[in-house]
Amino acid sequence: MIYAALKSIGAYVPEKVLTNEDFEKFLDTSDEWITKRTGIKERHIAADDELTSDMGVEAAKIAIHRAGLKINDIDMIVCATISPDYLCMPSTACVIASKLGRTNVAAFDISAACTGFIYAMSIAKAFIESKAKKNVLIVGAEKLSAIVDYSDRSTCVLFGDGAGAAVISATNKKSDAIADVHISADGNYGDLLMTPGCGVKNPCSQHAIEEKLCTMKMKGNETFKIAVKTLTSDVTNILNDNDVQTKDIKHFIPHQANYRIIKAVGDALKMTSEQVVLTVSKYGNTSSASIPMAMNDIWESGRLKKGDTLLLDAFGGGLTWGSALLPFAGESRQ
Ligand code: UT7
Numbered sequence: 001m002i003y004a005a006l007k008s009i010g011a012y013v014p015e016k017v018l019t020n021e022d023f024e025k026f027l028d029t030s031d032e033w034i035t036k037r038t039g040i041k042e043r044h045i046a047a048d049d050e051l052t053s054d055m056g057v058e059a060a061k062i063a064i065h066r067a068g069l070k071i072n073d074i075d076m077i078v079c080a081t082i083s084p085d086y087l088c089m090p091s092t093a094c095v096i097a098s099k100l101g102r103t104n105v106a107a108f109d110i111s112a113a114c115t116g117f118i119y120a121m122s123i124a125k126a127f128i129e130s131k132a133k134k135n136v137l138i139v140g141a142e143k144l145s146a147i148v149d150y151s152d153r154s155t156c157v158l159f160g161d162g163a164g165a166a167v168i169s170a171t172n173k174k175s176d177a178i179a180d181v182h183i184s185a186d187g188n189y190g191d192l193l194m195t196p197g198c199g200v201k202n203p204c205s206q207h208a209i210e211e212k213l214c215t216m217k218m219k220g221n222e223t224f225k226i227a228v229k230t231l232t233s234d235v236t237n238i239l240n241d242n243d244v245q246t247k248d249i250k251h252f253i254p255h256q257a258n259y260r261i262i263k264a265v266g267d268a269l270k271m272t273s274e275q276v277v278l279t280v281s282k283y284g285n286t287s288s289a290s291i292p293m294a295m296n297d298i299w300e301s302g303r304l305k306k307g308d309t310l311l312l313d314a315f316g317g318g319l320t321w322g323s324a325l326l327p328f329a330g331e332s333r334q
Contacts, residue, residue: 002170003330004128004136006121006310010062011296012165013056013283014046019158029153037069039259041150041286043284044161045145049084049141056141060100066330067167069135074167074189076106079117079139080288083147084319096139106133113193114316115183116140116288117164118324121312122181124168131170139165140185140288147195158257159216160284161289162227164292169257174308178327179211182238183322189226191217192316227261232268235313238323243317250310253300255314256280256290265313287316305332 020031034040036116064071075283079093086092093107112119115206117140124136141163148156150227195211196218208214231254240247252282254262254276270303279294286293291312298304304329312324 002070002129002172003174004067004168005171005176006178006326007167007169008063008066008330009164009166009292009299010059010066011017011162011294013162014044014050016045016047017042024155027153029157034157036318037260039280040158040284041281044162046143046161048174050104052081052083052141052143053085053092053099055161056092056096056139057099057141057164059141059163059165060096060115060137060139063133063165063167064137069167071100071102073135074102074105074137076127076133076136077139078120078136079109079141080112080120081109081141082111082113082287083143090172093139098210112320113256113318114287114290114317115314115322116179117291117318118314118322119183121168121178121324122322123184125181128168128170134170137165138166138168138203139163139296140292140302142252142287142289144287147215151311154220155216155218162283162286162289162293164289166292171329176327178324178326180238180242180323181324182185182234185320187316187318188244192223192319224261225260226319227257228264229315230321231261231265231315234263234321234323235269235311238325241266242325249275249311250308251275251277251304252311252313253277253291253294255316256283256294257285299333302333304328306330
């Protein structure tokens with residue numbers, strides 16, 4: 001029997017930092033409001049000439065190195081992003097493959113917003129278990145600063161840039177296997193979180209530009225309530241399906257959108273503060289990159305060890321949501 005295992009994690013965070021105090025200089029907002037309502041203190045912003053693919057490439061190089069592999073060992077690249085280098089083509093995964101020097105490889109993007117990394121993990125698992133692929137690179141990379149309206153205080157303070165990547169490899173060791181991945185969606189709530197313009201419905205035009213239709217719009221409060229409910233029930237389902245209890249989880253890594261959402265879900269599941277991984281204060285919401293960036297943080301700080309049980313949980317535009325239950329099968333940091 002062939003299983004899929006998480007062999008490594010890597011991340012890239014751009015240099016420039018935008019603090020809450022920086023927003024106070026040009027927006028009707030305050031550090032106090034942002035901190036109290038979201039838990040965010042700062043976020044990183046990519047340089048003008050730094051693309052989503054560039055950040056994905058940096059994260060990918062680290063993940064491939066930590067997996068003990070060479071780029072030519074990678075036989076599929078899946079990139080989850082809502083801020084691709086190009087609207088339609090080439091895919092950011094193809095650009096990443098090219099920048100990594102890998103040709104003749106399966107490479108494609110997926111669009112599942114903040115749940116993208118978990119969707120990518122589910123795809124990698126399926127390809128590996130069906131023996132179609134052996135080493136799949138999954139990337140969550142976002143330059144959200146390029147699709148944020150910096151005059152809309154209800155969204156712009158939330159989002160940041162960054163990338164995370166992981167290598168999922170074939171193994172015959174059941175104890176290393178990704179136990180389960182749940183992915184789901186309800187398109188009836190698509191209007192809660194969307195970029196209305198620059199697709200086929202509202203093509204790029206003077207009107208779309210003037211109305212800022214190509215930037216993210218969110219009905220924050222409604223999204224918040226559904227997020228708490230959905231994340232809690234999704235995690236409960238994956239734990240029950242696999243006969244695992246909350247106390248068996250070493251690290252609960254939720255999507256980092258808002259501290260209050262994470263706290264509400266953590267409390268509902270009776271997670272201790274040691275179990276819940278929090279990076280939202282320093283990175284903000286980096287959509288598909290948020291879970292791998294958080295995972296990389298605990299690996300780099302030495303908290304994430306080989307064999308630790310991980311529970312991942314995400315929610316985002318679509319609406320989409322998903323969770324994953326797995327051991328960390330890579331090497332601990334030396
Ligand atoms: O990653 C994908 C999933 N995303 C999420 O799950 C995000 C979900 N939503 C949220 O995190 C929260 O809803 C927000 C952080 C976006 C907003 O927090 P909230 O507690 O739901 O606030 P609200 O939207 O109900 O707004 C409360 C007040 C409003 O003023 P009034 O109408 O009460 O006078 C807003 O205009 O806060 C105002 N406000 C702000 N004030 C200062 C909104 N944004 C700001 C701001 N600074 N940046």
